[in-house]
Amino acid sequence: MRVLALSLAAFWCLAVSSLYGEEAVRQREEGWERAKRYLAEGEASEAKKLAEELLKSYPKDPDIHVLVGIASLRLREVQAAEVYLRKAIHLDPRHVEARTLLGWMRLEIQRDYAAAAEDYRHVIALMPDSPEAHNNLGVALKKKGDLEGALSEFSRALALRQDYGEAWSNRGWVFAEQRRWREARGDFERGLKLNPRDEGALYGLSRALREARDYAGAEQALRRLVAASPNFVYWLEWGQLELVRFYWLFLVVVGAVFVHSRYRKNRVRRSPDGR
Secondary structure, three states, X not given: OHHHHHHHHHHHHHHHHHHHHHHHHHHHHHHHHHHHHHHHOOXXXXXXXXXXXXXXXXXXXXHHHHHHHHHHHHOOOHHHHHHHHHHHHHHOOOOHHHHHHHHHHHHHHOOOHHHHHHHHHHHHHHOOOOHHHHHHHHHHHHHHOOHHHHHHHHHHHHHHOOXXXXXXXXXXXXXXXXXXXXXXXXXXXXXXXXXOOOHHHHHHHHHHHHHOOOHHHHHHHHHHHHHHOOOXXXXXXXXXXXXXXXXXXXXXXXXXXXXXXXXXXHHHHHOOOOO
């Protein structure tokens, strides 16, 4: 009887433990979904409060640390975001999202391009066939001044994914900085086939066409850009290009008038009756 009683007690403990575990998982999932919903709705402060409450119950969950980090970024709390992302990486060194976000912070906020490149290299080591990771590393290397390295990474991204419009545009800008305008034009045109509203590719195409002295084509690209964006810089570029076009037209007209006048003078000189 004593053995039976102990067995029943053990079974009861296991059942209660299982029910408690299921309830804890359910509460975690509900809290997780609510926090993500707050983020999607722009309620970063509420998302962060809820995620921090989840951390009290799940302090070793790297995903929740990343969620708090994202909410902190939305609230412009950069230092807090970095702390949470580093904690996530400490808990799970293979956490791709945490590494990617940390790289983005270093690239866009801290302007530490070498550190950003190192973070993206870690991501590539975990996901070597990710075109996005290669593109991110290419961006960091370009800003760092390593054009050849950037070119290699963008080309790798495109080899993995041919319909990657952003990578076509990014590689086009590397070619532009190297003054390889023909290759740049080809990449910008490929990118625009995938995304006709890509401002970077449109502006790059206008530059490439201008360098080729295709002023009509450059003007058309800038006109599309001005129609899509209120950026005053594009208006200035378009105005300058129009002046260049009219300047060349003016020179052509002046040249034609000059040649015509010389022709008339020569005819008068050759005519015996002065007509």
